[in-house]
Amino acid sequence: MHITKLALHNFRNHRNSTIELDKMNIFIGRNNSGKSSILAAIEWALTGRNLWTDRAGRGAGDLVTRKEKNCQVGLELAGLGGVVRAMPPHTLTVGKSRNIQEGQAAIHHHLGADEQVVQLVLNAGSFTTMSPAEQKAFLFALCGISCTAEEIADATVQYLRGNGAAGDQAQEAAARVKALLPRGFGGDPAILEGMEKRAWEQRREAKKDLERTRAALAEMELPNLPDGLDLEDKETVEKQLAELEREKNELLKAHGARRAAQENLARCRERVNRLAAELERLNGEKSRLERETAGRDRDGLAQELDRLKSQAEQAANTAAEYDRELAALQAADRARRAVAEKLQAFDGRCPLAPELIACRMSGGEVQELINQLELENTAAAEKVDHLRAGIKKIQGQKRELQHRAGAIEKTLAELDAARTALHGLGEAIARTQRELDNTRQEASAWEETLHKSGADPEEIDRLQGRIDQGRDILRQLEVAEHGRRQARQLQQDLEVLEKELAVTERMVKALGPDGIRKTLLGDRIAGLTEKINTLLAAFTDERYQITWKEDFTPLVHRDGSALPVKLLSKSEQLRVGIALQAAIAKITGLKFLAVDEVDMLDQDNRDLLTGTLLGMLGQFDQIMLFCTVGDVIPQNPGLPGVKMFWVEGGAVSELGGGRGRPAVEGGAAHAAG
Known part of the structure; x- marks a missing residue:
């Protein structure tokens, strides 16, 4: 980008300034003389906004010189022609076009850059004053960084395989990472940070579930088995109990122990009543829980x-x-x-x-x-x-x-x-119902025996004692079997949750700062970093270098220490900003550099900056420097391709052999051709 001519009419304190520009242009003057207004005028003409407006260009009415009705800025761009922006009303003329949208599009097309890039090229401090999110978005857009869902998944597999994960483990984690992408994902790599947070949340939930399951398993007390028996003996006990029942029934039939039958019948009836009451209570509790949970989705x-x-x-x-x-x-x-x-x-x-x-x-x-x-x-x-x-x-x-x-x-x-309680109640009801049915059958048998005689009460009582003992043993085996079944289920849940935790930990690692972000983003930004550091070294006698933190915010290394840009001095921030600005100008192809407030640097760093830029003059289409000076007006050294201008009270004079002369007569329309 090369501006051959610039004109300001009623813009800030410039009533009628027209300037013929060269390769390098140095504007000097006292405070509030109108230097920054020149740079702001260029930015406004090209983008419709500047430091005195908001991002939408609102507030441009303050650009009009006090007591004047309108302002106008015109410039002549090499390869494009005249550009004139005026207000009020807001108008933009680019060549023969007088439509604002068409004119703005023509400027963007000619420069190959949008408003944000132009603003950064014209303002050394713009990048350093952005929020971290804005800095990151601009860097990714500048370096053309984007990624597809498949690229993210492939990078996850490669990273995890490179860190020792098995192929199936890496593929599973990659599929889970891919599932974190929102619908309509457009390739913005900034989504990776949000994905990492979601992976952390999934890991945290998996860890909580795992800890709860482990605690439940540790707190579970398995019911004791009867002495000398195991769960495999349940079938044997059932057969023995059935045989005892058969023997008892045969004995009752053979001997007809009426008295024992009466006592046992009374005992069975009492037991039936107790079991029936217990069954009713259990069913009532189950019905209550079912009513409480009914209709709850x-x-x-x-x-x-x-x-x-x-x-x-x-x-x-x-x-x-x-x-x-x-x-x-x-x-x-x-x-x-x-x-x-x-x-x-x-x-x-x-x-x-x-x-x-x-x-x-x-x-x-x-x-x-x-x-x-x-x-x-x-x-x-x-x-x-x-x-x-x-x-x-x-x-x-x-x-x-x-x-x-x-x-x-x-x-x-x-x-x-309630669901857990219902499950337990269901098993208790089934056990009680079986016991009730068996007791009723037994009572029926005793009733039948009452009609017979010749029963041996002692033998019947002995058999009944063995039957009761067998039933108690069988009940203990059933309870123990149920407890071990629950323990096996918890163990299976534990294994599933351990696998889930391992998957989420791989996801967190892959999405972390040292994971796929480094592969997908960090390597692609290396070219920009190299250009910035080359320029930064030139502007600081190789004392400063820049790197990027995990979140891609800049970190400046100075004499062995590393500091965020916001903690640097204003002079240091300016030099870092100039290096970023120059690198952006080269990468975007604008090859235009404008630096305001050069006086913020001390004399040595000012000389270093000027000398370095003179040495790089062939690498840029145009360079502009703005510096505040005191009462002594510097002399123009007369270098080829370099012009110096004195700015005072909104008037611009080119410095030659004497104090200076007006840069050019005329106004904005004249500058725009």
Whole structure:
């Protein structure tokens, strides 16, 4: 990108400045002379926004010189022709096109870059002031990083195989990782961090389930077996018991022990009544539990619980967004109040240069501006109240959602407990029913014996004692069998959960910072890093290098120590920003570099930067430097391809052999051809 001519008309403090530009252009002047306005004018002409507007270009009305009705910026782009942007009303002329959308598209097509890239190339500090998420998104877009679901799955298999996992284990983990991708996945690699969090959640749930199962297995006490018997002896005991019953019945038939029959019949009847009462109680308990659980859809409740948790998370996100908007409104309110305070102290002199400039605003105009600010503050206060009410409402909704989710979790726990209890009741009912049926049969046999005589009561009692003992042994074997069956089920559950935990741990490892992200993302960003470090070394006498943290935020290494960019000094941040800016300019093919506030550097680093850029001049289409100086105006060294300009009070003069001369006569229309 090479700008041959630039013109500013009623833009900030530039009433009519037109500048013929060269390969390298150095703008110098005192504070508030209009240097930064030149760079802002270029950015506004190319993108429709700059540091005095928001991202949508709103607020551009403040760009118009005070007391003027409109402003205009024109520039001549090599290979494209004239570009003129003006307002109000907002217009954009690119060549013969006067349609804003078509003109903006023509600029993007010619430059091969969008607004964000142009902004970064024009502002050295833009990247360092981005949020980590914005930095990451820009890096991925700049380096063309994207990935498909299949690439993610293949990278997972390769990573896990390389770390010792078996082929089937790696394939299973890769399939689970792929299942974490949302519908309509568009290839944005930033999704990998969210996938890692979801894998961590799955691992945490698997670990909790495993710990619960282990605890249940450890707490389970297996019922004792009768002495000298094992579960395999159950069939033998049943046969022996049947034989004893047969012998007893034969004896009862042969001897007709009437007295024993009467006593045993009474005992059997008492036992029948007791068992019938117990059976009724068990059935009643079972019916009660069935009524309590009837109509309760556990799967539906679980889905509702997930939905409530998701809504609660959405409510939290909305509240956070409201908080950010509230903070922005409050910051703007403070700014307006500060301006109002200064205006109320207005004494007729310019607040920016009271000793040099007399302000042309009348007292009425000042009061009108104060009234306008107060109206804006009142409107902002209403928005603040509205936002606070919204935050309070959302927080209430979040608490209600959490309360409902807690109630559902409690209901699910109650349902699980009821199901377990129902299972146990069913087995107890079956056992009691069998015992009741056997006792009734026995009572029937005793009733039949009552009609016979010649019974031997002692022999019958002895056989009945053995039968009772056998029944007790059989009951113990059945209880022991049931307990061991439950233990086997818990052991099987434990094995499944251990496998699930192993799978989720592989997923977490693969999706972690040292996993597939390093393969899919880190290696592709290496080219950009190399270019940045080459430039950074040149700008810092090879004292600085840049690397990327696990979340791809930059980390600057200086003399053996590593610091985040935000902890560097302003001078260091500027040099790092210039290196990033220059690397981006090269990668995108813009080959344009603009650096404001060069005076932030000390003289040695300023000389180093200027000398390095002069040495790299052939690598760029154009370079612009902006620097604040004191009363001594530097002389133009007369280097080929280099121009120096003096900026003062919105007027631009090219520095030659003398103090300077106006850069070019004319306005924005003249610059645009």
